[in-house]
Amino acid sequence: DQQVKQNSPSLSVQEGRISILNCDYTNSMFDYFLWYKKYPAEGPTFLISISSIKDKNEDGRFTVFLNKSAKHLSLHIVPSQPGDSAVYFCAASTGNQFYFGTGTSLTVIP
């Protein structure tokens, strides 16, 4: 049972434009949401997180938005750069469990 879902396996965006990666979840008890970035042959690296009591968190070019009523979060990357090309995983935790989505492969075209 996939509690965290990323329905878009891939996304292509022109350099300089906005990249929007989406994630849906089913468990209303999740209290933190995180985004990880993964390059080939490397482990995922932590990117940004948001508490369930907030609806937005920003860190440089990366902003995460949380819509609890829709059980949806998104990661915005503005402006997108070729170095952002990677697989992005969203994750959610309850304090006792930690779940990842299946990932979205982002390609930023120069």
Next chain:
Amino acid sequence: DARVTQTPRHKVTEMGQEVTMRCQPILGHNTVFWYRQTMMQGLELLAYFRNRAPLDDSGMPKDRFSAEMPDATLATLKIQPSEPRDSAVYFCASGLNFGSYGYTFGSGTRLTVV
């Protein structure tokens, strides 16, 4: 930079053989995870430890997988006997408790069972 070290990086083994993967978490981190990455399931949680005690291993096939932390500097994941369907990349990650903190992942062990 502190890092999580996983060995071996690659392992090819024959079906039925025992496989042991090792992980050295970051010093001071009290939570250690084992994940498996597959195309269909993404990152699956296999097991995790807090302060060396196993808290959840419900993601592991119990008949063949086992995870241990013999000490604070070493976590192991063992498969016996291995099967072709176990072929995947296995990641170890460590961190401090749950919540908003990012967890640090190792580079993974790519296991191929033939």
